[in-house]
Amino acid sequence: LRDPEKFAGWLVGIAKMMCREWRRRHKWNPHEFMNTVPDLPDCRGDSSVDEQIEQLREAMQRLPQRERLALHAFYLQEESADAVRKVLKLSRSGVYRLLDRARQRLEKLLQEET
Numbered sequence: 001l002r003d004p005e006k007f008a009g010w011l012v013g014i015a016k017m018m019c020r021e022w023r024r025r026h027k028w029n030p031h032e033f034m035n036t037v038p039d040l041p042d043c044r045g046d047s048s049v050d051e052q053i054e055q056l057r058e059a060m061q062r063l064p065q066r067e068r069l070a071l072h073a074f075y076l077q078e079e080s081a082d083a084v085r086k087v088l089k090l091s092r093s094g095v096y097r098l099l100d101r102a103r104q105r106l107e108k109l110l111q112e113e114t
Helices: 004-025 049-061 065-076 081-088 092-113
Strands: none
Touching: 049 065, 049 092, 065 081, 065 092, 081 092
């Protein structure tokens, strides 16, 4: 490097390029969290399917509105994360964090009821 004052910019440029290359090689799978929905009570148990659906409905009503909306749109209406992101004005990763929080809270609520 001929001009020592440009060293920091040169180094930052190399770091950015290396990060871009790493991200290209390690594409993030937006559906990797799809199989982490909490386990619902077994349908073969004492309660009927209708009772389990009602328990789920009641637990969903106890969630904060944003979490309830995210779960409903993403799982029940099968909207993409981008569609949910636009409605909730979140980043894509924010949508997945919100869904994760909602699933955890929903699982806890369902466990409290049993």
